[in-house]
Amino acid sequence: MIVKNNRFVLNTPAPSHAVPETPLVDQIGVKTPRGAKSLAQCLILLFAATIVGLAFLPWQQTVTGRGQLIAFNPNDRKMAITAPISGLVEKWHVYEGSRVKAGDPIADLRDPDPDREKVLQNRKIFLEGEQDRLKNQIESRKKAINELKKSQAEQVKVAEKGIEIAKETVRAREALANASKERWLVGQKQFSLFDKAVETGVLAGIRLIEQEAQVKIAEQDYLRSVNELNAAKASLNQAEARRNQVEADTLTGIEIATQELNRLEQSLFTVQGNLEQLDTEIRRFNSRFVKAPVDGTILSIEENSSQGGSAVKDGSVLAFIVPESQEYVVELFIDGVDAPLIQRDADGRYPHVRLQFEGWPAVQFTGWPSAAYGTFGGRVRQIDQAANSKGQFRILVEPDNSVWEDDNWPSPEFLRQGNQAVGWVFLQRVTLGWEVWRRLNGFPPVVAPDEPGKAPKDGKSEGKPLKVKVP
DSSP states (O other): OEEETTEEEOOOOOOSSOOOOOOHHHHHTOOOOHHHHHHHHHHHHHHHHHHHHHHTSEEEEEEEEEEEEEESSGGGSOEEEEOSSSEEEEEESOOTTOEEOTTOEEEEEEOSOTTHHHHHHHHHHHHHHHHHHHHHHHHHHHHHHHHHHHHHHHHHHHHHHHHHHHHHHHHHHHHHHHHHHHHHHHHHHHHHHHHHHHHHTSSOHHHHHHHHHHHHHHHHHHHHHHHHHHHHHHHHHHHHHHHHHHHHHHHHHHHHHHHHHHHHHHHHHHHHHHHHHHHHHHHHHHTTEEEOSSSEEEEEEOSOOOTTOEEEOTTOEEEEEEEOOSOEEEEEEEETTTGGGOOOOTTSOOOEEEEEETTSOOBOOSSOGGGOBSOEEEEEEEEOSSOOTTSEEEEEEEEOOSSOTTOOOOOTTTSOTTOEEEEEEEEEEEEHHHHHHHHHHTOOOOSOTTSTTSOOOOSSOTTSOOOOOOO
16 A cells, blocks of 8 residues: 555556546545534534623623621620739639620639738728828818908908098098188288287287287197197008008918918828729729620630649730620722722612622622522622722621522621631623623723723613522
């Protein structure tokens, strides 16, 4: 057999009569059936039609994030139970996994100084006695100051009365002095007239002598009234001086008593501060019996009790407790390129989310959520305003059964804080061909399908959440 013109030809002696050379296949009669060719062509056309048909299937765009279950209230998250004082762990009342109520005993601490409680109580008794003594002295000083002020008012009132009497006396003496002066001046004028009359012989000299005597009497009366006026003014000055002296003396006593009162009040303030500090120390000492701050479950015990007690310092962690929370959310971390796509709808609500919790088997088709099984409904509650160190944004997802009535999360007995979760945030519905084309070109998901260049609507409302069937 030889190869000729890309065909295998039997190398046999040619017969006596020559025949045309034919292919081996034609010689043995092997041919492709017409039915097989038709079937192959149909399959090729069906495959092409399937690809074209899939390109127009509706597709749900999603943003995927991973995270964990947490309590929405920070006070309901894992917290540390710390030692209120430095001492020894004498006894534990709980173990890891114990469920406690607020106020239940956790551990007993023992102070290294066995006489500390007695010393604190004796010091408190002393400070309370000092406080009572200072309060009594302050009350006495206040009463004394009130008495001094009352006495000052009375003495000043008496002095003011004396001043008024002295002023009345001065006014009376001034009136008498003015009257006597007027009489004296009139007498002098009359004496001058009599003196001229005697010289002319009109009157006898005897009358001049009598007039001169009256003038001298008027002058003496005037001088006496002036002396009495000066004496009255001196009495007024003395009365005013007495009033000023009374005010000065009583004011000095009041100032001294006030200074003593301020000193006592300052001492009382210091004693009360020491007493409050001591009460705080006593409360801390009494808090050596550590109690549960909230209802919850003991997660772990950090300090182990040994022979004689395990020494701990003030503020060191004794144990961790997980409070019982009534409001859980899932924190998911999404890429920064996807964060701007999670927006509120016309009703002011964030998009719907499908969640898969760790330990709960589920089947999730991101493009066809109606075929999902084992996922749970949620809704974005908030988005952080800043990214973490990895450039991811955190979103909080709360339970949402608006899509399906029985779409409730598992019981807290099985769903605990820290459970890992995967979430798919629903955006818009587009065609599968658009989604493939978008992914091949690295475009972001559709934000608003009505914008130019976005995928056309498929006859359904993109603004409403999908009705997804869940188990």
